Amino acid sequence: xxxxxxxxxxxxxxxxxxxxxxxxxxxxxxxxxxxxxxxxxxxxxxxxxxxxxxxxxxxxxxxxxxxxxxxxxxxxxxxxxxxxxxxxxxxxxxxxxxxxxxxxxxxxxxxxxxxxxxxxxxxxxxxxxxxxxxxxxxxxxxxxxxxxxxxxxxxxxxxxxxxxxxxxxxxxxxxxxxxxxxxxxxxxxxxxxxxxxxxxxxxxxxxxxxxxxxxxxxxxxxx
Numbered sequence: 670x671x672x673x674x675x676x677x678x679x680x681x682x683x684x685x686x687x688x689x690x691x692x693x694x695x696x697x698x699x700x701x702x703x704x705x706x707x708x709x710x711x712x713x714x715x716x717x718x719x720x721x722x723x724x725x726x727x728x729x730x731x732x733x734x735x736x737x738x739x740x741x742x743x744x745x746x747x748x749x750x751x752x753x754x755x756x757x758x759x760x761x762x763x764x765x766x767x768x769x770x771x772x773x774x775x776x777x778x779x780x781x782x783x784x785x786x787x788x789x790x791x792x793x794x795x796x797x798x799x800x801x802x803x804x805x806x807x808x809x810x811x812x813x814x815x816x817x818x819x820x821x822x823x824x825x826x827x828x829x830x831x832x833x834x835x836x837x838x839x840x841x842x843x844x845x846x847x848x849x850x851x852x853x854x855x856x857x858x859x860x861x862x863x864x865x866x867x868x869x870x871x872x873x874x875x876x877x878x879x880x881x882x883x884x885x886x887x888x889x890x891x892x
Contacts, residue, residue, distance in 0.1 A: 674794050675705040677723040679714040679740065680756075681733050685779075689727065692783045700791045709733070714740040715747075723751060725790050728773075730757045730764060736866055738764075738771045745772030752793040756786075760804055763819040764866055775799025820880050822864040830857040835874040 676693070678686050686707050693702045705723045708714040711734050718726060718740075726744060730737040741753045752774040757764075760778060768776050774793040777786065778801050789799045800808060820828065826847075833843045840854045847854070858870070867873050 673701045673703055674725060674790060675703050675721070675723045676790060677706050677708065677714070677717055677721060677726045678704060679708045679717075679726060679732070679737065680729040681709040681731070682729075683709075685729075692786065696783070696787055700787065700794070702787065702790060711735040711737065711740045715743050718744045718748060718751060722748060724794050725774075726751060726753045727756045727790075728753055730755060730759065730768075730866065731863075735868060738767050738773075738866065741768065741773050742771040752796075754789060754793050754799060756781075759863075761822050761864065763822070763864075765804060765808060767866065776804045777801050778803060818880060819865060819876055823861060827857055827861050827864070830854060831861050831873060831877050834858065834861075834870055835877040 678689050680686050680689075686709075690704050693704055696702060705721045706717045708717045709732070711732050714726070714728065714732070714737070726741075728737045728741055728744075732740070737755070737757075741755070744751060744753055753772065755768050755773050755776045756779060757777075758779045760776065765776055774796075775789060775798055777789055777799065781789070781801060785801075792799050820831070823831065829847060830843055833846060838846070840851045840858070843849070844851045844854045849857075858873075861873055862868060865873055865876050867876060
């Protein structure tokens with residue numbers, strides 16, 4: 670009989686977690702999959718993984734207390750036999766690179782069909798790397814072209830806001846410089862944080878500085 674694969678689901682959406690439970694409950698063929706537990710935050714994911722020692726962790730990147738990639742790195746360090754599959758709705762070159770470096774066994778988009786998800790879990794459990802088509806194309810391009818520009822996903826205006834943030838400007842000062850409202854600047858920064866997978870201004874500024882040091886920085890003028 671095929672071994673049982675125990676899965677930990679990590680997503681801050683109760684609806685998503687219940688949907689995944691339903692998918693596995695309706696799956697009557699091999700491989701056999703059992704939901705070992707659920708978590709909705711980085712902290713709970715790490716604790717649950719250590720307590721439950723699942724075979725596979727399905728892990729979203731966007732979590733309320735930080736990035737799922739933090740949980741990925743910690744789980745992979747603490748539990749080398751546990752495979753982590755990123756299951757998310759966003760894929761950028763930067764996020765894919767970070768996921769690979771954090772030790773993820775695969776990177777899946779939430780648009781994946783149920784049978785494809787089950788196969789991916791079985792492949793990850795067997796030690797095989799798993800990527801969806803879109804992610805595979807990005808990885809192959811990265812291999813051909815070298816390291817990606819982490820600032821590439823940003824729009825020209827987001828570049829300008831980030832550049833001024835990296836100079837230590839406040840939202841009020843940035844708003845005055847660019848002729849925007851402070852609320853608009855705050856919204857731009859929220860999108861920048863999401864695209865760079867950071868949660869604080871200092872982290873975004875660090876990514877910006879590192880990009881400049883690598884010679885890939887913004888392609889548009891600040892002013």
